[in-house]
Amino acid sequence: MITDSHCHLDYPKLYDQLDDIVKRAEYNQVKYLLTICTTLKSFERIKLIITKYKNIYGTFGIHPHESAKYTQVDSKFILNIKNKHNKIIGIGETGLDFYYNYSEKEIQKKSFIEHISAASQLNIPIIVHSRNAEVDTYEILKSESKNSNLKVLIHCFTGSRDFAKKLIDLNFYISVSGIITFKKSIELADTVSSIPMENLLVETDSPYLAPLPYRGKDNEPSYIIHTVEKLSQIKKLPNESIVINTTNNFMKLFNLT
Ligand SMILES: [Zn+2]
Numbered sequence: 001m002i003t004d005s006h007c008h009l010d011y012p013k014l015y016d017q018l019d020d021i022v023k024r025a026e027y028n029q030v031k032y033l034l035t036i037c038t039t040l041k042s043f044e045r046i047k048l049i050i051t052k053y054k055n056i057y058g059t060f061g062i063h064p065h066e067s068a069k070y071t072q073v074d075s076k077f078i079l080n081i082k083n084k085h086n087k088i089i090g091i092g093e094t095g096l097d098f099y100y101n102y103s104e105k106e107i108q109k110k111s112f113i114e115h116i117s118a119a120s121q122l123n124i125p126i127i128v129h130s131r132n133a134e135v136d137t138y139e140i141l142k143s144e145s146k147n148s149n150l151k152v153l154i155h156c157f158t159g160s161r162d163f164a165k166k167l168i169d170l171n172f173y174i175s176v177s178g179i180i181t182f183k184k185s186i187e188l189a190d191t192v193s194s195i196p197m198e199n200l201l202v203e204t205d206s207p208y209l210a211p212l213p214y215r216g217k218d219n220e221p222s223y224i225i226h227t228v229e230k231l232s233q234i235k236k237l238p239n240e241s242i243v244i245n246t247t248n249n250f251m252k253l254f255n256l257t
Contacts (some may be wrong), residue, residue: 178211
């Protein structure tokens with residue numbers, strides 16, 4: 001059974017046909033789904049989704065694109081929300097996006113630190129988005145995790161080999177998306193081959209980033225089988241071993257039994 005560790009089921013493209021999407025995921029052996037929060041509005045739907053479907057878990061957090069709009073979401077606010085919902089198993093997605101800079105850098109950093117603080121107090125993982133911000137992401141995570149057992153999942157990894165090594169040295173988990181199936185992702189595939197199996201998870205980031213052969217179309221959790229297959233080629237391991245290991249890593253990281 002496969003685990004899609006990062007999807008956005010609250011987005012209209014998925015939410016409007018969720019029963020069918022969940023059925024197709026099950027049919028393709030995708031057993032667990034983690035639907036990731038990006039805004040307060042997104043969280044309203046996530047609450048409905050995790051109540052309705054037994055195999056779907058959720059997170060709470062504000063995406064770095066949106067952090068300027070939700071400056072009231074500090075660590076206290078996050079703790080308050082998490083404590084009301086036991087199927088909320090992670091904090092995020094948070095992090096830094098200096099490619100789009102939809103929110104000012106300083107606001108993104110402050111929000112990121114508030115999310116980290118909440119996650120370490122709750123002792124649950126933080127889901128991190130990082131784009132064009134490797135140095136700052138690493139520095140913040142390193143300094144904030146110094147005095148705590150911060151659990152970190154770097155989502156949709158596309159970074160350098162050096163960045164991957166630094167993350168592994170801090171015992172962080174790294175999730176790969178459909179990007180690894182793209183023809184141009186030769187360097188990324190090489191980097192992923194260097195990441196130990198114990199640190200790897202898989203995700204769709206649906207409705208975005210559909211893997212080959214669906215590239216350019218709307219993505220959905222059932223398509224994760226193509227990412228698993230590519231990862232099996234990259235790691236030179238049987239498909240089944242990728243499935244078992246990435247799901248076990250997910251269960252371990254999120255403390256699920
Ligand atoms: Zn995402």
